[in-house]
Amino acid sequence: MRFVMFYHSLVSDWNHGNAHFLRGIATELLFRGHEVEVYEPEDSWSYSNLTASCNEATGLFEKRYPWLKSRRYALGELELEAAVSGADAVIVHEWNDHELVRRLGDLRAGANSFRLFFHDTHHRSVTEPGSMAAYDLSNYDGVLAFGEVIRDLYLKRGWVERAWTWHEAADLRTFRPLEAQKQGDLVWVGNWGDGERSSELSEFLLEPVKSLGLKARVHGVRYPDEALKSLEDAGVEYAGWAPNFAVPRIFASFKCTVHVPRRPYAEALPGIPTIRVFEALACAVPLVSAPWDDSEGLFTPGKDFLVARDGAEMKRLLKELVNDAAMRQKLAEAGLAAIRARHSCSHRADELLAICDELNGGIIPI
Secondary structure, three states: OEEEEEOOOOOOOOOOOHHHHHHHHHHHHHHOOOEEEEEEEOOOHHHHHHHHHOOOHHHHHHHHOOOOOEEEEOHHHOOHHHHOOOOOEEEEEOOOOHHHHHHHHHHHHHOOOOEEEEEEOOOHHHHOHHHHHOOOOOOOOEEEEOOHHHHHHHHHOOOOOOEEEOOOOEOOOOOOOOOOOOOEEEEEEOOOOOOOOHHHHHHHHHHHHHHHOOOEEEEOOOOOHHHHHHHHHHOEEEOOOOOHHHHHHHHHOEEEEEEOOOHHHHHHOOOOOOHHHHHHHHOOOOEEEOOOOOOOOOOOEOOOEEEOOOHHHHHHHHHHHHHOHHHHHHHHHHHHHHHHHHOEHHHHHHHHHHHHHHHOOOOOOO
């Protein structure tokens, strides 16, 4: 099959977690013999910030993923009809211009030669419903939503007639257990963001680290001065941006990690862990999570990872993990097994191809 994908960026993962999943899915499809073409706007916010902060970053991506390419475009100059020519499936990420989404829908209405999907991997359907409702999806074949609650919202609000749950997952070609000399107790890889989890990071990361005297490191971007001061006060090393494909080596250098979901996911979007959980477990790093409701049964909390109901419990669990190698081993093995059994990009590619097959009555070879 020929897949054409319109995303915010393939090259940049600067504050752009969807690039992780896109790289894994595109790789999986390519290695199975499908054609994949990715388009990204030439002025994407993530790419602009990445190149401004790290001049050699794009070269790092090209060196790590020589088989992945993207076409950077200016919307006013993009010949959409030529771009989707010969496509069997076109996937449009929700972080795209409303005009692009509409124009692709118009092309789909005029031709029955490809299937057209809208891919939602964010909380804006809950936090910015007006902006999401403004997307014209009337000519789309359906929505690929990264959680059941998002899928149900699209159907309930009548934004589309069909929607499927298509969770993110780990790219096992990149995210895998590695051996490395330990450099500390705990590492957290994540962006500070827009105040969506500031108090949670203090309760579930900074205060336990400071209280226990753990040797900890944080990687990420968009840390304001007050956040950097909080890290310093807690004795946490701030190491800035790291390319996502370098994270497995970083995970291997520490005894454990934590997951601190943003408030919209913890409060309004149960069942969506975000891709960081999949990646950490794929690297066999023991993980302790702040509360989130695994309503879709993706994992077995307490077995695949531990859950701390509050800061005091996070402190207790981290203390046990750091000092108990057997406990870390058992947790790492269970988390890795769960990913390999159900949550790899290979599994998600199977799901995507099955959806295409369903819509085409079984006539598309997969």
